[in-house]
Amino acid sequence: MKNNKIDTTNLKIKFMNNKKKTIINFVTIILILVFGIAMTGSYPKIDAAGKGDKYEYKDRINGYLCTYEFQKDLSKNTFVLYKEALESMQGKEIEASDIYVKPESEFESNNDYNILKNKMNDYLKDWKKDFENNFLNLDYVVLNKDENVIKSNNNSLGELIKSNNINNLGDKYSFCISIKFDENGKFDIENLYDGEAFSIGDKLVLRSLVYTDNYDIVNPIKNMTFIYGINKHLKYTDKISMAINRHNHRYETITYFYIIILSTIISILALFIPFKLENEIILYKKLYKLPFEIIFVLMSIFISRIASWTPDLIRNTMDGSFVNLFLNEIFKIEPAIGNPAAYLFNVLYWSVYITLVFITVAIIKNIFSVGLIKYFKEKTLIGIIIRFVKRTVQKIYNNIDIAIHKINLNDRSNKFIIKIVAIDAAAILFFFIVWCIGTLLTASLLFSAFVGILLAFIYCIIMFNLLKQYVNKIKNKYEVLFNTTNKIAEGSLEVYINEDLGLFNQLKEQLLNIQKGFKRAVDEEVKSQKLKTDLISNVSHDLKTPLTSIITYVDLLKNENITEEERKSYIDTLDKKSQRLKFLIEDLFEVSKATSGNITLNLVKVDIVELMRQTQIELEDKISDAHLKIKNNFPKSKVILELDSQKTFRIFENLLINVSKYAMKASRVYIDIIEGEDSVEIDIKNMSAEEINFNSFDIVERFQRGDKSRNTEGSGLGLAIAKSFVEAQGGSFKIEVDGDLFKVILAFKK
Known part of the structure; x- marks a missing residue:
């Protein structure tokens, strides 16, 4: 009865502890979601403050278009489009070097021409890749000298240009220019839409096009017009959209201000929450087990990345890009569902950020609770490594101590070392005895020391010669081994070591x-x-x-x-x-x-005797045409094996077809099925019509035939397929040749 009461009490305590943990984790999740909802709800204020009264789209796009980076990119894109336009007109691929590099005959050496040629081709490949991936918001039309459209990525822009209806460009585009090259490579720039967003000058494009001189472009663009436009409504995230948004620094400043306020509030809460409550939070307990350096690196990366993505996330959420471009175009989610889904994503986004900040502050606070020294030893990688090294050194020391007591006396090198140590010990003992006797007899320490030194010198000479001889033997043996290794490395594989x-x-x-x-x-x-x-x-x-x-x-x-x-x-x-x-x-x-x-096998129980008879019936016409007589030697009872019936039929079919093609006309073919205790053997023997002059191993290779002239019908794959199907089912396939007798031996395990 007493034990039952104790068990009941323990269950109640355990239940109460689990209930407490559940409540703490539930309340934590609710608080995190509340802060996430509050931060998401502040988006309109951040958006309004970020844009401000002086917020002008034209200022940002104008700032981007006037950058030297845009000028370089526009120039590179023009050279890419010119190459593609020429390829479209000529109906074939053209290397960039054939267009932009001067002829090989004008170079002093072929090497200089090849270097420049390869460099030019690599430039155009890189520019094309950058154009296709990072300028999705740039519409373009390429016209030939007759004003016909050669290439375009926007039909509406091409139609407006073709119909000369350029007055309507301002409704759609914030930037649209035309760069026209004449037959001499000189160009003229025209601002097709002189709107409020941007007004282009000659110096801008001239500078961007001259920039490509750094890439050794010699031959200019001729007889072609390039029209570029940037849509007012940017559909994609690319260099253009990111650069334009990047020019609005006020937006980032306001966003980071709100992030700092949120991080400060979360940090204060984390500092004042008791350790007992923190230890009940599941995620905190799991992360706290990791070393401090790993936690610090992970948290730093995630927190900084989330904070850096925030301005774009808020901007895309407020202007509808998140719903229209991401949820609608990619996942086909309707706006009615997409808007709530976008805000739910933002709440979860901030919940993750709040959780990371809270756990980071809580872990840092716990350092001071545990103590710096103890925390360093137990919770940092450096401390863990130091403890590991200490244990490893101790373990190595213990192993060495054990190894000393387990010296293998059968090893020749160990025997030699033991001999030298024993001789040294005997010599030291002998010198000591001589020194003691000399001291007693002569009562002179100086004389006994002189005799001892003399004997030691003689001993050293003797030991030096002995060790030198031993080392020379090792060197000679090593030299033999080294020379043999070199010969093998040089390709000589007929080298032997007899000594x-x-x-x-x-x-x-x-x-x-x-x-x-x-x-x-x-x-x-x-x-x-x-x-x-x-x-x-x-x-x-x-x-x-x-x-x-x-x-x-x-x-x-x-x-x-x-x-x-x-x-x-x-x-x-x-x-x-x-x-x-x-x-x-x-x-x-x-x-x-x-x-x-x-190969997929469908294993069933197969009577191979009946299957062989069925195969012969199927191929009766071929066998009759070859005037062959089949002599079967089969067991009277069934021979049941677990095989794939279709593939086994294919094996028998290929072998009998092979017989009908290559066996001597009007001869006999012997087929034996021999049942043993553990296996079943199938032998097929026939006399070859032609002299057998091939190897029995090679004939089962793919596309090998008995007739080297390859005049007979067949693919040369029959035996290869049969062999593969036999081996796939765990059997063996062997061919034996005796004069002109051709014999196939199959064996399957029961």
């Missing part, structure tokens, strides 16, 4: 293994290259033969003078050749799937 290398014996064995591996790799690569060459040659021949016939007979059918019988004959031949090409491509697809391992 004992002592300490280097293990390395010698590894080197010999590497040598064998290199030889195998070289042999495999040579074989692979040969197979690739044969594959390309064979597939080209097999695809080209029916395709050439199809082309020939199509040309014959075009002749109107042929008879109806000839036409039918040609069509019949076309049908056969196209079917031949179809079967070849299907076989190629099958063997490609098999080689890549992309």
Whole structure:
């Protein structure tokens, strides 16, 4: 009874603690959402204060258009459009160097021309990429010398220009100019819309176009007119929209002022909330486990990035861009749903920012609660690393101590070291005894010291010679190993080391293994290259033969003078050749799937005896045409295996078709199905009509045939497909050749 009461009490305490945590986290979320809603609700005030009474769109766009950056970009875009316009007129691709660089004959060296050519082509590629990605709000029309439109990205602008109805440009565009180049490359600038937004002068465009001289452009633009316009309503976020908005510094200032006020309020709340309540907040507990440096870096990045995005977010939310461009165009959300969704996103956006600021301040406050030294040791990466290094050093020291007691006396190097140490110890003991005896007998420390030094000197000479001989042996063995390694590196794979290398014996064995591996790799690569060459040659021949016939007979059918019988004959031949090409491509697809391992197996219980009989019935015509007599040696009972019935039928079909093509006419074909305890073997034997002069391993490669002339029907893929299907089902495929006897052996596990 007492234990039951204790358990009940513990459950109540646990329930109350969980309830307390739930309430604290719920209240925290509510407060964060309230502050997020309040910040989102202040958007109209931020927007009004940011724009101010003196806010003028024309001032911002005028400020952007007068920048040197815009002049450079306009110039680059003009050269990109000129190249594309020439390509459109000539109907082919043209390299930028062929347009803008002087002829190779005018250069002092080919190297100078190639350098400039490559540099010019790279410039145009970069300019085109920048134009396509960062000038989405720039409309353009390119006209030839006859005022016909060659290229345009805005039909309405092209139609206005074509109809000379430029008076209506002011309704849509805040900026629209025309740059017209004559036959000598000289240009004239015309402001098509002289509105309040912008008034262009000759110096602006002249400076932007002259700027490209820095890119070694020699040949000028000729006989072409370029018209550029910036829409009053910017649809996309690109260089133009960002640059125009960036010129409104007042907006950013007001936004950051509100962010500072919000951050200050959240920081004050975080400082006054007790630690007990903070520790119940789930996200705070999880982040507090991370090292301080990681928290500091993450919070700094997220808080700074969110704060930097805020002016654009508020501006896009207030002017409807967030709904119209982002939610409507990308996600197809209607404005009726998009407006609430936009404000919900902003509330969540500020909730994340408030949460990050709150947790950052709470963690910094907790440093002083825990204590700087303790926090440094337990919660910083540096402290954790120091503790890790300390533990690691201690562990290494302990391992060394253990290793000393586990010296392997069977190791030759250890034996030698132990001998030297033992000799040194014996020598030191001998010198000490001599010194003691000499001191006692002569009562002279000086004499005994002289004798001891003399003996030590002699000992050092002896030990030096012994060690020198040992080191020379090691150097000689190393030299043998090094020379062998160099020979292998130079490509000599027939090098052997017969002598004992002592300490280097293990390395010698590894080197010999590497040598064998290199030889195998070289042999495999040579074989692979040969197979690739044969594959390309064979597939080209097999695809080209029916395709050439199809082309020939199509040309014959075009002749109107042929008879109806000839036409039918040609069509019949076309049908056969196209079917031949179809079967070849299907076989190629099958063997490609098999080689890549992309085979899906539908395993069922299959009676392979019945399946073999069914295959023979299906191919009875081909076998009869070849005047072959099949001799079956099958078990009387069923032989059931778990196989893919369709792919197994394809295996038998390919093998029997191969027999009908290449077996000696009017000969016998022997098919045996032998059932063993663990496996079933299928043997197919026939006498070849032609002399067998190929390798049994190569004949199963793709596009390999028994007739090297490749005059027989077939793709050369039959055996390759059969082999792949057998191996995919866990079986083995082997070919044996004895004189002109051709034998295929299949084996499947039960």
